[in-house]
Amino acid sequence: MKKKLIIYGASGHGKVAADIAKLNGYEDIIFYDDDQVKNKFGPFQVIHVFPEEKDYDLFIAIGDNKTRELISKRFDDIVTLIHPSAVIGEDVTLGNGVIVMANAVINPGTVIGDGTIINTCSSIDHDNIIGKYNHFSVASHSAGTVITGDRVFAGIGAVIVNNVSICDDVLIGAGGVVIDDIKEKGTYIGVPVKKK
Ligand SMILES: CC(C)(COP(=O)(O)OP(=O)(O)OC[C@H]1O[C@@H](n2cnc3c(N)ncnc32)[C@H](O)[C@@H]1OP(=O)(O)O)[C@@H](O)C(=O)NCCC(=O)NCCS
Structure with missing residues (x-):
């Protein structure tokens, strides 16, 4: 089965995270972003609602420390x-x-x-x-x-x-x-x- 990852935050930091995720074996990478206007981020699809099926890993790619903490605390499992x-x-x-x-x-x-x-x-x-x-x-x-x-x-x-x-x-x-x-x-x- 393909290793799937959602990266929270379609930003420059997220772009670097995607590169590393690929090197960590993730083959299917999509971004989540609150900005409804962003539907594409480089080659990646951007979603605005989390899929119901929990068959993906999650990484939070928000550069600001406080915001990253607030968002991370909403989720149980975040990959390294x-x-x-x-x-x-x-x-x-x-x-x-x-x-x-x-x-x-x-x-x-x-x-x-x-x-x-x-x-x-x-x-x-x-x-x-x-x-x-x-x-x-x-x-x-x-x-x-x-x-x-x-x-x-x-x-x-x-x-x-x-x-x-x-x-x-x-x-x-x-x-x-x-x-x-x-x-x-x-x-x-x-x-x-x-x-x-
Ligand atoms: C420290 C920092 C947050 C200050 O930003 P700011 O509040 O917008 O400050 P300003 O640019 O208005 O500068 C205010 C004064 O501080 C000085 N200053 C700003 N950053 C400085 C720094 N890193 N070292 C020395 N002096 C600095 C400015 O020269 C200015 O001096 P002056 O009042 O005598 O003209 C910012 O300059 C900084 O260093 N950010 C780090 C960014 C970074 O490393 N990003 C990496 C991402 S991977």
Whole structure:
């Protein structure tokens, strides 16, 4: 039987998820989107109502952390997608609905919470505890023993040094370097980062 997948969210992020899903053996991929005007997304069909027959897997491809969390909580089972070029240490734990993109590296002892995006060429080093619905953007890096809360966004090229803890709902701007714990939610930019 064909492996079937519905990707929730016909967006750029969804397009990358579809590519990875194909490499994970999904042969029949369709998108779900609230936007009634979208009926086609590249080569993919877009549906606006979920089929009654539950013969498909589901992946939530919403870039915004909070929205992805809200939507994910409506569903029991969300698949995890891993690009074949990603390097994942043996005792790494990945939650439901995680996506690990091309050339990302997750080193041993790390836990990645539900719905987190580990984007292209990013790396999460050993013994990190990464919360739920985080997004580590393209080429962002966390060193060893980093802890993040939920809905943390690390912008493109952001760096988090070792042994740092970051609370819930923190956005680290593109290129930001985190050298100390962040205990208050908000947006942090610069080298080293300061609250915006
Ligand atoms: C931090 C961020 C969210 C701020 O966005 P914003 O609120 O729209 O901010 P603005 O563009 O209005 O900039 C406000 C000020 O912050 C500065 N600033 C913005 N982003 C910055 C960054 N990443 N690093 C350093 N300074 C930054 C701007 O230069 C500007 O400075 P000024 O007031 O002296 O002119 C955004 O710039 C950013 O870095 N987003 C990350 C995007 C990303 O990585 N996407 C990856 C997807 S895979």
